[in-house]
Amino acid sequence: MTFWEIIVSMLGQGLFTTIVTTILAAILALVLGFAGGLMRLSNNRFVRFIVAIYVEVFRGTSLLVQLFWIYFVLPMFGITMSALTAAVLAIGLNYGAYTSEVVRSGIQSVDKGQTEASIALNFTPAQRMRRIIIPQAFIIMLPNLGNQLIELFKSTSLVALITLTDLTYQANVLNASTLQTTEIYTALLVLYFLIAWPLTKGIQILERKLTEGRM
C-alpha cells in the first residue's frame, strides 16, 4: 500500500470514532467542569468536599486505568455499557476534573470590583454569575480550555485498548495485516496533527474575536 492508500483507509470508521468520542467526551468534560468549578466556590462545605473528592480521585489516577475500570470492572457489579459509552464516560470524567480547576481559577481571577458593581446594581448571585462573571471568566479560561481540548483529543487514542475502532485501533489492525509499520504510524501521526492543529488555531481565533477592542 502507498502512504496515501494507508491514510485514506483510516479515514472511514476510525476517524469517525475518534471524532465522535472527542466531541461527546469534550461536552461531558465541559459540563462537569463548569458544574464542578462552580460547586468548588460554593459556600456549602459539604458541596465543596464532594467536588474535591471527585477532582482528586480522577486527577490522581491514570486515565487508562479508569478506562479499564469502567469497561472491565463495572460489569462485575452488573453495570455494562458499550465501549463508546465507557470511553466517553472515562475521558469526560477525567478531563472534567481538570476542567473544574480551570473554571474555578478562571472565575476567581475576575476582578472583585465586578462582583461589587453587580451587587450595587442589585443582581441576584445567579444573574451576576451568568451575565457578568462567567462571560469574563470564560475569556480568561479559553487558552486553558483549548489546551485541554487538544489533550483530550489526543487521549482518545487510548480507547483502542477497549476495542473501540478509532484511528489508532485501525492503524494497529492495518499494521498487523501489512507490516508497513513506518508508513502506518507516520500516517497516524500526520492525521492526529491535522486534526489538532486547526483546533488550536480555532481556539486562538475565537479568543481574538472575543477580546477584540474590549479587554
Added chain:
Amino acid sequence: MAEPIVKYNKVTKYFDDLQVLDEIDFEIQPGEKVALIGPSGSGKTTFARLLMMLEEITDGTIEVEGEYLWHEKDDKGNLKPASSEHQRKVRSNIGMVFQHFHLFPHMTVLQNIIEAPVTVQGRDKKEATKAGKDMLDKVGLLDKADAYPAQLSGGQKQRVAIARALVMQPKVLIFDEPTSALDPELVGEVLEVIKSIADEGEASMLLITHEMDFAKEVADRIAFFDGGKIVEDGPPSDILYNPQSERLKDFLERFMNTQ
C-alpha cells in the same frame, strides 16, 4: 422634619479584631447631599459600603425608608438577619459609583447601562434603551454608546458608571472617591456631571471625597470622620472655616498644605 431616608443606629464594624466604626448614629434626609471627609482609614468608605451591603454589619442597624437593611422582624418583633429577598428589596433604593468605575468590560457602553434595568428590574428592553440613551446624553457620551469601556478615557468611564447607576433610579446615590483614580485633567468633567445631578436631583447623595472645594459647592452638609467616629457634622461653611475639634483643624491644615 421629614422622615430620614437613611438612618444609622449605633452602627459598629469590625474587621477581625480591628474596629473600623464605633457606634455611629447618622441620618440622611430625602434629597440631602452629604459629603464625607476624613483621613484614610478613618472609616468613611466602610461606612458607605455598609449601606451598599458590600461589607457585613457587625452591630447596630441601618434603616432605608423606614425598613431595616440588614435585618427583618420575626413573628415576635425581634430583629433577625434579613433574608436575601428582603436585602435585595431594600438595597434597590441604593446605587453606587466606585473609585475604579468597575464597568463591565465585555459589554458596550449602552449594554453596561441597560443590563441591570433589563435583567434586574425586568424593564422592557426598548424602554430601557431609551432611558439609557437619555442618561448617556445627560453625561455627554451619547456618541460612545457602542464603544467598549477599554476604548474610553478614565473620565469617560466614570461618566458611564454614573449613568449606569442613575438609570436604576436610586433614592440614595453613593460616590466613593469618584475622581481619585483619574488623571488631574479629567477630574473636572466628572465633577461637573456630579454637580449637575446634584443640582437637579431628588436623590440623596453620599459623597466620599478629598475635593474640599467641590464638597463645599455640592454638599448641604459635611461629616468629618476620624478613628471610626463622626467627629464633626454640619454645614460646609462651619466644617471648613470654623472647625471646632483639634482633629478637624489638623486635618484641614494638613490638607491645605498639600494642595
